[in-house]
Amino acid sequence: MQADNRPLRADARRNRQRILEAARQAFAAEGRAVSLDEIARRAHVGPGTLYRHFPTKEALFEAIIQERLRSLIEQARAARTAADPAEALFTTIDATVADAQAKAELIDALTGAGIDVQSTVAAMTAEFRQEMARLLTRAQEHGTVRRDVGIAEVMALLGGVILALRGRPALPGMNPERALSVLRDGLRSPASAPATFEPGVHQPSPGQEAG
Amino acid sequence: MQADNRPLRADARRNRQRILEAARQAFAAEGRAVSLDEIARRAHVGPGTLYRHFPTKEALFEAIIQERLRSLIEQARAARTAADPAEALFTTIDATVADAQAKAELIDALTGAGIDVQSTVAAMTAEFRQEMARLLTRAQEHGTVRRDVGIAEVMALLGGVILALRGRPALPGMNPERALSVLRDGLRSPASAPATFEPGVHQPSPGQEAG
């Protein structure tokens, strides 16, 4: 473990990138459950090399998860200044779900499935949570979101939808948008609710694009 | 493996009950993740004894989960004839959440976390799902629940709430009832919604609604 500022050797840096890329794919597909050997194999490096770069599995996981979380936090932060506070909250929720749907490791991170993350990940999830709380409060002050729910309930429901979308073997005919629309309408303040509900056809909401 | 109808020996039956009781507690506390040795230890029997009674982990898990699922299915079936279809659905959802909150193994069963349950459990969860679908359809025909959601979405959200309630390290200040009330209001048909939302705490601010 060298602490000096000497740059990594060319092959070392190349292998490190390979490992990260393989880990990205592996974690996205399987979540935290993939074995390090599997990642090493996909990266065409030996397990020893993997260990050299990331002393523990946590370290590798953190490296991957941090970029995802940072992206989400930034999205949430950007939404803070949006014109419509409720839409800002809902859009961020949508984005989170959409992201996590393709990135299983996010699920593990957000739900703490890896058990004891005593690490940076915990801090970043806390930060994300705080950012979401800000969006929620703003929407509540605006009167478009019911005031009797806290960030804990919102995060629980959000995490729930995410978890439900994944991992399940079956759930045939499951439509993420519809599930989210239920969450949306449930969160809306009764007075101010035109609701996303459409009697005839369900109108798909725009995917993930931040403001 | 004796197929004859000879009754089990006294100590055998006693140990079987001990194992079941220990497994109940262990699965309820930790879900499917607990090791057989741990269960055997808690039951004050050897691993060999455990294996004698339940040849695989699945077998033991099934034995425990079946009683839980049967109870839930019966509740759902009983609710089928209730006067208010929407309340019948919501009450059953509440009951399921309440049950699962204290029984982690139910979560694993309902969400299929144990991966491949090629077994009775799968059949029973399917049955439960079907029963829920019946409640949902009835509530929709009654006009009190929005028609653009299917059983898949409801089960996903339900499972999500359950999962969110558990497993998380923190989630401070989380209130299951409030989370469920969001789900409830989200499921309600817009026209027929007095909602569980209580205007007492809510101070309607003259906000501009979303476009």
Add this chain to the structure above:
DNA sequence: CGCTAAACGGAGACATCGCCCCGTATGTCG
């Protein structure tokens, strides 16, 4: 081109878990 140190990578130590075997203890019945 040749030397040095950094990096590689495979074999394996170590732990865990599900599952199994067999010597021993004990309940059951004549």
Add this chain to the structure above:
DNA sequence: CGACATACGGGGCGATGTCTCCGTTTAGCG
């Protein structure tokens, strides 16, 4: 009370997964 079958239980096997050691390769540089 004695004999036999039944059940106990601990040690152990094989598989899997994380992490480590060390002989070999290769990049970097004069």
